[in-house]
Amino acid sequence: MSAAPPAYHDPRTRCDRTPAWGALQQHFQQSGRHFDLRAALEGGGGAARVAHFSQQAPHVYADLSKNLIDARTEALLLQLARECGVEAYRDAMFAGCPINHTEGRAVMHWLLRNPPPDHMNQGAAAIENAASGFVAEAAREVQATLEQMLALAEQVRADDAITDIVNIGIGGSDLGPSMAVKALDDLRPAPKRLHFISNVDGMELGSLLRTLQPERTLFLIASKTFTTAETMTNARAARAWFLAQGGSEQQLARHFWALTTNLEAAAQFGIHTTLGFWDWVGGRYSLWSAIGLPIAIAVGADAFRRLLAGAHAMDQHFRRAPLEQNLPVRLALLDVWYRNFHGFGSRCVAPYSHGLRRLPAYLQQLEMESNGKGVDAAGDPLPYATSPVVWGEPGTNGQHAFFQMLHQGPNVIPVEFIALARPGRDLPGQHARLVANALAQAKALMRGRPSPDNPHRHFGGNRPSTFFVLEQLTPEALGALIALYEHRVFVAGAVWGINSFDQWGVELGKVLAQGLEPRLASGDTEGLDASTAALLGRFQVE
Numbered sequence: 001m002s003a004a005p006p007a008y009h010d011p012r013t014r015c016d017r018t019p020a021w022g023a024l025q026q027h028f029q030q031s032g033r034h035f036d037l038r039a040a041l042e043g044g045g046g047a048a049r050v051a052h053f054s055q056q057a058p059h060v061y062a063d064l065s066k067n068l069i070d071a072r073t074e075a076l077l078l079q080l081a082r083e084c085g086v087e088a089y090r091d092a093m094f095a096g097c098p099i100n101h102t103e104g105r106a107v108m109h110w111l112l113r114n115p116p117p118d119h120m121n122q123g124a125a126a127i128e129n130a131a132s133g134f135v136a137e138a139a140r141e142v143q144a145t146l147e148q149m150l151a152l153a154e155q156v157r158a159d160d161a162i163t164d165i166v167n168i169g170i171g172g173s174d175l176g177p178s179m180a181v182k183a184l185d186d187l188r189p190a191p192k193r194l195h196f197i198s199n200v201d202g203m204e205l206g207s208l209l210r211t212l213q214p215e216r217t218l219f220l221i222a223s224k225t226f227t228t229a230e231t232m233t234n235a236r237a238a239r240a241w242f243l244a245q246g247g248s249e250q251q252l253a254r255h256f257w258a259l260t261t262n263l264e265a266a267a268q269f270g271i272h273t274t275l276g277f278w279d280w281v282g283g284r285y286s287l288w289s290a291i292g293l294p295i296a297i298a299v300g301a302d303a304f305r306r307l308l309a310g311a312h313a314m315d316q317h318f319r320r321a322p323l324e325q326n327l328p329v330r331l332a333l334l335d336v337w338y339r340n341f342h343g344f345g346s347r348c349v350a351p352y353s354h355g356l357r358r359l360p361a362y363l364q365q366l367e368m369e370s371n372g373k374g375v376d377a378a379g380d381p382l383p384y385a386t387s388p389v390v391w392g393e394p395g396t397n398g399q400h401a402f403f404q405m406l407h408q409g410p411n412v413i414p415v416e417f418i419a420l421a422r423p424g425r426d427l428p429g430q431h432a433r434l435v436a437n438a439l440a441q442a443k444a445l446m447r448g449r450p451s452p453d454n455p456h457r458h459f460g461g462n463r464p465s466t467f468f469v470l471e472q473l474t475p476e477a478l479g480a481l482i483a484l485y486e487h488r489v490f491v492a493g494a495v496w497g498i499n500s501f502d503q504w505g506v507e508l509g510k511v512l513a514q515g516l517e518p519r520l521a522s523g524d525t526e527g528l529d530a531s532t533a534a535l536l537g538r539f540q541v542e
């Protein structure tokens with residue numbers, strides 16, 4: 001790309017320096033912390049509350065009424081968002097400004113889901129036309145790469161010789177595609193198997209290789225940087241296996257493709273087919289880019305476009321809806337309310353959908369790598385908490401594992417239920433049983449059950465939850481749901497005054513690992529702290 005990103009200065013005010021912050025603290029002390037869900041939902045005002053605290057956003061219905069907020073809390077939180085400059089910051093992202101200022105990069109994963117200009121309605125097209133040269137140039141490259149990627153996906157789908165596709169990648173180059181392929185499994189043509197290899201533990205790739213035939217396998221080496229140690233180690237191991245099975249260097253070119261921004265490194269690896277993308281796509285925001293090739297292979301070009309369209313619909317909602325009716329904004333403000341005023345340390349995500357079983361793992365990276373930060377944009381330490389711990393398991397499995405703690409543990413943990421109005425592939429009666437459980441858990445958390453005679457059986461209730469309903473797990477709904485979470489993370493990070501788009505915290509461990517690896521072989525513990533030295537002595541390496 002030749003055009004430069006637009007000039008930029010951070011338009012935000014840090015949350016604790018706004019009038020709304022103090023007003024929220026006061027409101028919390030006076031009444032917020034005593035809010036009672038049962039009184040709010042079971043009295044005469046219940047239906048009005050549900051109407052007010054629920055909304056249909058593109059492809060996602062959200063019931064927020066079982067959260068510990070009232071109209072005053074909501075008004076103050078919206079005031080907070082405005083005083084923090086969330087709208088100007090959002091507009092800066094959509095203008096292509098380098099809001100990832102510690103890396104000097106724009107943040108434009110949303111551009112990957114923009115329809116080509118001839119598919120846009122007139123209003124949207126006019127806005128896009130007004131975009132800077134930087135965004136317009138990027139948009140042209142995006143469309144060209146998307147066409148190329150979808151053509152390659154269709155080529156693989158039509159190639160009967162290829163039965164197994166192995167995606168080798170980690171973090172953002174694994175979690176998004178792996179989650180989405182599982183979610184859209186109903187659309188996958190049966191004969192192709194998709195595998196996701198991420199761990200540098202040789203057990204993962206080693207066990208898979210035993211089941212593969214080289215001439216029937218396509219390896220996708222997915223890495224934004226093409227330097228990530230785990231991915232490069234697995235990629236080299238896969239190549240060595242391929243050659244050891246009798247494959248030639250020429251055949252290798254047909255069976256190894258790369259998805260990366262580092263075209264040169266992919267070429268040096270011996271790869272001829274490379275789909276590129278750009279530094280303004282963060283790893284954890286990259287499933288819409290070339291990193292999404294396994295999804296496109298799994299579901300086909302049309303369904304991949306539908307995934308993009310669903311996300312684009314949510315982008316439009318986020319850009320245009322007033323803050324009061326802006327679902328990513330409302331969710332993020334709840335996150336701030338719970339984290340910074342109630343002091344809740346974590347949030348549980350419980351998709352009552354087997355297809356969404358990897359969503360919690362995906363969200364762990366999206367939320368905690370984005371917003372697990374301790375300094376503001378200027379580098380000053382923050383006097384308040386940021387990202388909660390995000391965790392979870394699909395329902396009903398979680399009920400039989402950790403819901404005990406959600407109901408009776410001393411810490412309140414807001415829960416997020418996600419259910420499908422209509423099932424995909426189902427067996428008779430099972431969808432009703434699944435959904436009844438989700439509804440029952442949300443109700444039990446809210447309502448509780450007093451047990452005056454036996455404290456062990458006492459359910460305190462008043463435990464908050466949010467309930468999302470998707471009509472069906474279509475590509476559009478999945479795209480919209482993921483974009484909803486992305487924008488929610490953006491808004492919470494905007495309020496907290498942090499950079500949600502870097503991840504310097506992952507660097508130190510990588511550097512130390514490089515120094516420790518040779519010591520494992522040599523046994524040299526010179527200069528190490530006592531604990532690391534003692535542990536090192538317990539390992540045997542070849």
Ligand SMILES: O=P(O)(O)OC[C@H]1O[C@H](O)[C@H](O)[C@@H](O)[C@@H]1O
Pocket residue numbers: 170171172173222223224225226227228231283284369503506
């Ligand atoms: O796609 P890659 O460059 O291989 O990066 C893979 C992952 O590793 C890094 O350590 C980052 O923490 C992640 O944000 C990234 O998604």
